[in-house]
Amino acid sequence: MIKLMFPAFVCVKEFLDKDSEQYPNMTREYFKILKDEMDNMRKLDPTGRNVSNSGGWQSNDGIESNPIFVKAYRTIKRVVANELVPALGLEKNSFNVTMHNSWGNMNFNGNFNKPHLHNGCFYSGVMYIRADGDEGNLVFVDTNHKVAGVFPPNPMMKESEIYSPRTGDLYLFPSGLMHMVEPNLTNKTRYSISFNLEVNGGKRRETIQNEHLEYEVNDKGDCF
Ligand SMILES: [Fe+2]
Numbered sequence: 001m002i003k004l005m006f007p008a009f010v011c012v013k014e015f016l017d018k019d020s021e022q023y024p025n026m027t028r029e030y031f032k033i034l035k036d037e038m039d040n041m042r043k044l045d046p047t048g049r050n051v052s053n054s055g056g057w058q059s060n061d062g063i064e065s066n067p068i069f070v071k072a073y074r075t076i077k078r079v080v081a082n083e084l085v086p087a088l089g090l091e092k093n094s095f096n097v098t099m100h101n102s103w104g105n106m107n108f109n110g111n112f113n114k115p116h117l118h119n120g121c122f123y124s125g126v127m128y129i130r131a132d133g134d135e136g137n138l139v140f141v142d143t144n145h146k147v148a149g150v151f152p153p154n155p156m157m158k159e160s161e162i163y164s165p166r167t168g169d170l171y172l173f174p175s176g177l178m179h180m181v182e183p184n185l186t187n188k189t190r191y192s193i194s195f196n197l198e199v200n201g202g203k204r205r206e207t208i209q210n211e212h213l214e215y216e217v218n219d220k221g222d223c224f
Helices: 030-045 067-087
Strands: 012-013 095-107 110-118 123-128 138-141 160-163 169-174 178-181 190-201
Touching: 012 067, 030 067, 030 095, 030 123, 030 190, 067 095, 067 123, 067 169, 067 190, 095 110
Parallel strands: none
Antiparallel strands: 012 169, 095 190, 110 178, 123 169, 123 190, 138 160, 138 178
């Protein structure tokens, strides 16, 4: 028996691609409206703030209360409530999801985000408002010592997971999971929103499939 210990649960949704039927309200037109609104926000607050970003523009917190963004945050909370938290073994509707703080990001040519954590939260996330996938990868880095000396390199133990996000992609990850954004080498601006959220309450589900994440492997090396 093979046991998977201490995994990081990351939820990935593609609202304009494979998840579009499940969330039909998240349309390309809506993402265009969000992009235009971010342009307006930057016009009103050209300086923004500087936290993990190296260059680029980052808004102050509070965009979750902008009426234009309400549908986006409601949808993100639905994903957390209906998919992410149940996958962590808690019963649906037994907890409350609260959006803690949220901000917008624009990365221009040469901009990147240094490796960082979102301290003091449970889960964090980023949703891409305008991106073609070539404006700098999103990289999650496993800081656990077990991956420091992986040899031989193998597909199941990795020090990093790399994504090339496109418009409509959402990533939800534990706030303590190290992540960074590679430099944008294009002349296109990437727009995204980031946020931290909190989950309170939560009743353990009575039956959890494969709670201990155990797998059998036969002598042919097949995993099941
Ligand atoms: Fe971040």
